[in-house]
Amino acid sequence: MLSNTKKLTVKKDFFLNKELLMKLAPLISLVLLMIFFSIGTPYFLNLSNLLTVALQTAVIGIMAIGVTYVIITAGIDLSLGSVMAFSGVAVGLAASIGLPLWLCVLAGALAGFLCGCLSGFLVTRAAIPPFIATLGLMMSVRGINLVLTDGRALYFQDYPTFRVIAQGRLFDLIPYPVIYFAVIALISAYILKRTVIGRYIYAVGSSEDAAHLSGIKVNQVKMFVYSFCGLLTGVAGVILTSRLNSGQPTVGVGYELEAIAAVIIGGTSLMGGIGTIGGTIIGALIMGILKNGLNLMGVSQFWQMVAMGIVVVAAVYLDTLRKKMK
Amino acid sequence: MKFIKVPLILTLAAIGFGSAQAKDDIYIPVVSKGYQHEFWQTVKLGSDTAAKELGIRTSFVGPADETQISQQIQLMEDMMARQPDAILLAALDANALVLPVEEATSRDIKIATFDSGVNSDIPKSFIATNNVKAGGDAAMALGKMLGGKGKVGIVAHVAGTQSAIERSEGFINAMKQYYPEILLLDVQYSDGDPQKSMDKTIDMYRANPDLAGVYATNEGATLGVGNAIDSLNLSGKVLVMGFDSTEGIISFLKSGTIQGFVVQDAYQIGYQGLKTLYSVLEGKEVPAVIDIPVKVITASNIDSPEMQTLLFPFGK
Numbered sequence: 001m002l003s004n005t006k007k008l009t010v011k012k013d014f015f016l017n018k019e020l021l022m023k024l025a026p027l028i029s030l031v032l033l034m035i036f037f038s039i040g041t042p043y044f045l046n047l048s049n050l051l052t053v054a055l056q057t058a059v060i061g062i063m064a065i066g067v068t069y070v071i072i073t074a075g076i077d078l079s080l081g082s083v084m085a086f087s088g089v090a091v092g093l094a095a096s097i098g099l100p101l102w103l104c105v106l107a108g109a110l111a112g113f114l115c116g117c118l119s120g121f122l123v124t125r126a127a128i129p130p131f132i133a134t135l136g137l138m139m140s141v142r143g144i145n146l147v148l149t150d151g152r153a154l155y156f157q158d159y160p161t162f163r164v165i166a167q168g169r170l171f172d173l174i175p176y177p178v179i180y181f182a183v184i185a186l187i188s189a190y191i192l193k194r195t196v197i198g199r200y201i202y203a204v205g206s207s208e209d210a211a212h213l214s215g216i217k218v219n220q221v222k223m224f225v226y227s228f229c230g231l232l233t234g235v236a237g238v239i240l241t242s243r244l245n246s247g248q249p250t251v252g253v254g255y256e257l258e259a260i261a262a263v264i265i266g267g268t269s270l271m272g273g274i275g276t277i278g279g280t281i282i283g284a285l286i287m288g289i290l291k292n293g294l295n296l297m298g299v300s301q302f303w304q305m306v307a308m309g310i311v312v313v314a315a316v317y318l319d320t321l322r323k324k325m326k
Numbered sequence: 327m328k329f330i331k332v333p334l335i336l337t338l339a340a341i342g343f344g345s346a347q348a349k350d351d352i353y354i355p356v357v358s359k360g361y362q363h364e365f366w367q368t369v370k371l372g373s374d375t376a377a378k379e380l381g382i383r384t385s386f387v388g389p390a391d392e393t394q395i396s397q398q399i400q401l402m403e404d405m406m407a408r409q410p411d412a413i414l415l416a417a418l419d420a421n422a423l424v425l426p427v428e429e430a431t432s433r434d435i436k437i438a439t440f441d442s443g444v445n446s447d448i449p450k451s452f453i454a455t456n457n458v459k460a461g462g463d464a465a466m467a468l469g470k471m472l473g474g475k476g477k478v479g480i481v482a483h484v485a486g487t488q489s490a491i492e493r494s495e496g497f498i499n500a501m502k503q504y505y506p507e508i509l510l511l512d513v514q515y516s517d518g519d520p521q522k523s524m525d526k527t528i529d530m531y532r533a534n535p536d537l538a539g540v541y542a543t544n545e546g547a548t549l550g551v552g553n554a555i556d557s558l559n560l561s562g563k564v565l566v567m568g569f570d571s572t573e574g575i576i577s578f579l580k581s582g583t584i585q586g587f588v589v590q591d592a593y594q595i596g597y598q599g600l601k602t603l604y605s606v607l608e609g610k611e612v613p614a615v616i617d618i619p620v621k622v623i624t625a626s627n628i629d630s631p632e633m634q635t636l637l638f639p640f641g642k
Contacts (some may be wrong), residue, residue, distance in 0.1 A: 041408075049407040054402050155421055167425060240396060244422040250393040295404035298385050301361060 001113035008321065016194035022322040025268055026315070027284045033286060037293035044296055051175060057288035059084075059236045059243070060255060061281060064262040065188045066232030068280045069225040070194075071263050072205045073122065074272025075130040077226065079137035080233050080259055081252035083115040087237025089145050092154025092247025101159055108232060108238035115141060116230015123226060124219040138256070145249035154247035166242035177239050184232065197224060205272030261308075262287050265315040286311065332634075351383055353410045354603050356596070357401050358388035359442065360420050365592050368639045369440070372596025373414065380604050388416075395419050402426035412436035412603040417444045436606050440599040450606045453599045455590045456617040461496025464588050468567040469505035469537050471585055476538025478512040479530045481551050483518035483544040483560045490515070493543040493569065508538075513554075516547045523550025528558065537564050545570040548587060552578040571623070571637055574579050579625060585623040593639055596616045 015068050026171070038045040063080050070077045090111035094104040115137065156162045168176045200221045203211040212218050212287035234305040266283030268275025290311060294304045356373050360366045370386040377384035387405065389397040395418045403426065405413055412475050413435055417423035424446045431448050440453040468478065480497065482490045494513050502507050514530065516523035523546060531537050532556070540555075542548040548568030552575070555564055561583045568587035570573055578584045595618050602612050627633050 043408045052403050059396070091403065113351065118327055140562055153419060163425065243425075244419070245425060246419060246422050248393075248395055248419070248422070251395060253391075253393060265559065291400070292404055293408070295401065296408055298408075301387060301390075301576075 010306060022318065023225075025318050025322075026279055026286065030282050030286050033289055033293070037296070041293065041296045042223055042285070044293055048174075049292070049296070051173070051178065053285070053288050054178040054181070055293045056292065057284050058181040059240050060258050060262060060287070061181050061284035062184055062236040062239070063229075063233050063255065064259040064266075064280050064284050065185060065277055066229035067256075067259050068263050068266075068268055068275055068277060069188070069192070069201060070130070070229050071260070071268050071270060072201050072272060072275045073222060073225050074205045074208075074270075075222065075225065076134065076260070077119060077229050078131065078134040078256050078268075079115060079119060080229075080256035081254060082138045082141035083112050083230060083233045084237035084240060084255060085145050085249055085252045086115060086141050087112045087234040088241035088244075088247040088251060089148055089249055089316075090247075091238060091241050092156070093148065095156050095159055095162075095247075096154060098158070101162060104159070104162070105165070105238055108241065109234040110134075112234020112237055113227055113231040116227040116233065117223070119230065120226030122224040124222050142250075149247070149249045151249060153249070154184040156245060156247075163242055163245050166239045178244070180235070180239065184235070185277055188232075192277055197221065201225060202273055203273075207273075249301065258287060259284075261312045262293065264312060264319075267315075267319060269319060283315075335445060335483060338439045351381075352604070352607060353383040353408065354409065354412045354414060354600060354607075355385045355387065355405045355410050356414045356599070357398065357416070358386060359392055359398075359416045360390075361386065361504045362390075364640075365590075368592035369599075369640055371584060371597035372593040372598075373600045374496055374596075375593075376597045376600035376604075379579070380601070382604065384600060389418065392418060395422050398423065399426050402430070406430055406433060406435060410435055411607055412438070414599045414603055415439050415444070415449075416441040418442070419442045420445045438599060438603045438606065438612075440595050451602045451612045451614060451616055453595055453602060454618060455595070455620055457492035458499075459495035459617060460588050460590070461493040461498075462500035462622040463569045463620055463622050464493075464541055464569070464586075465497045465500035466504060467586055467624065468541060468565065469501060471565050472505075472508065472539050473479060474505045474532045475507050475623040477511060477534055477536055478539040478541065479510045479527070479534070479537060480513045480528055481523050481530075481540060482513050482515050483547050485515040490543055497541055497543075518544050518546035520546050520550040520553065523547045524554045524557075525550075527554035531558060531560070539565040539567070542566045543569050545572055545575065548575050548584070549578075552583050556583050567622075576628070576637065577630060579623065582625070586622055588620050589636055590620055591636065592617050593636070 043049060043226050067077050067080060087108040091104045091108040094107040119134050120135055122128045166177050170176065171180060192201065200216050203216055204221045205217050208218055241250065262283035263280050265286055266279030268279060290307060294307065358366050359371060366388060372383055373386065387401045389401065413430060415437060417439060420443060423444045427444055427446055427448050430437050437449045438451045438453065439449045441454045443449065480494055482494050484490055498510060501510055511530065511534065514526040518525055527540060527550065529635050540551050542551045548570065551566055555561060555566055566584035568584050571587060571589045575587055579587065598616055598618060602616060605612050621636055623633055
């Protein structure tokens, strides 16, 4: 009898641990990946390279934070890549008519915000499925970028300080985009965890009907997540534009999928209701480190694409395992 | 994570130190505009061969397509993290890539550009096909075939692009200088589209039944002109000089529909690029611009071993 109960508790402990293990899977993968590359290449583990990874991850990471909100409501946003290019074009156009620098930057962020509002409008008022609405936007916005610029890049000769936004470094060490990334992550995590709208986002994702019945204005919540995602994409677009020192109408193709992949790797469920900003950041870092590390090890780019795909599928497989255990 | 890092840094520092001491070799990676197309793979073949001959290390990376400027910047950053001695770069955007090039200089990494340069004085050398000269070579070959007489049309690719302007102007200037009796028609633009190029050529022939020759400035234009000549049954009556090499163009040459075409020497671009940077590291002076000459392929030289390796660097 006694030994039996003992066995049971042991089993239970084991289960709890496994569940904990699953929850921590993204973080553990990140650490393992870092150890692997540290051993694999002498160039990986030094401050200068780790800051480079953080810099490279910042743009995708900021977009991924935005789209985490959308995915938690069981939505999706495929327009990110086009919208971020649109934001860059907006900065370029504002610069070409000679607006002051801060207004150019604002124009870029606002351009993203407006696209997000449009997505939100299409999803809520017009009741178009998010996949279709944002797919349409992805194509049209890309077209608009080309129309507005005639397919050519816009440059900022008259704004020599513009490049400081992404090229500058705090204390001559930490790249500014990494700081924006960190600040945006903290604010977004706070909104999601500690505010009413944050709790509503989870509620809408868990069950739209239940959320509606309990008095949550579902459409307002959705409008909020899409426009928030648009705003962050606009910010990411401004950073990228500064990094490229030019407004490129064709930039960002496929970025939406990279951002979505980061969100999924971080343990957010495409079915909605589950997900954290911390997870997304880990997901984005896993993608960034994988790319950087494989480049440093000199792995062929054909194989890099294979590796990326495997990581995304493995992450989702872990997620289904986690659900099965519950 | 911090706890893991400290011992790791120590072991790695040891490993890194050890390997740095053991292998004091030179490393020059190539950051290209792409890697999937045959042109870039041929450049890689050239740079790999040069590295082998010099006994140095190299690697070849490039973005997935020619719009991925930020990916190319990341590749530059990743390559710089590998602490190379120099980097050979083909810039996707002449302005956007200036920043990583400046960064490389601050880390004492030498830069040379190939195929497409950057708007900066930093790169030690620029290694590329000289399109003006290539156009001139095409003019010399076609002028000779025509015996220095007759009407010649030009079907260029995209209006306003650097390569179309240079290839046409080089052709026109050389014709005027060496074959002044040849009458040049106005340049027609085909957007590099075989269909449009075919239509323009047919119209050109209708308007000028005494047309003696046509020069096409890229792959699509050449295919279109070839198709037009073939459909009008003018093979051998209107002589065609094309640009770039594909299987379609090679078979046009073999069937006598076109008389020749210009090929860029991608292999030499990669080969010379790496050798030039090596000279820079040795402290030698290198020319600011290195022209890689093109080759004009005709029926009489296509089967020579030299042209065969140029046309089929990877074998048939």
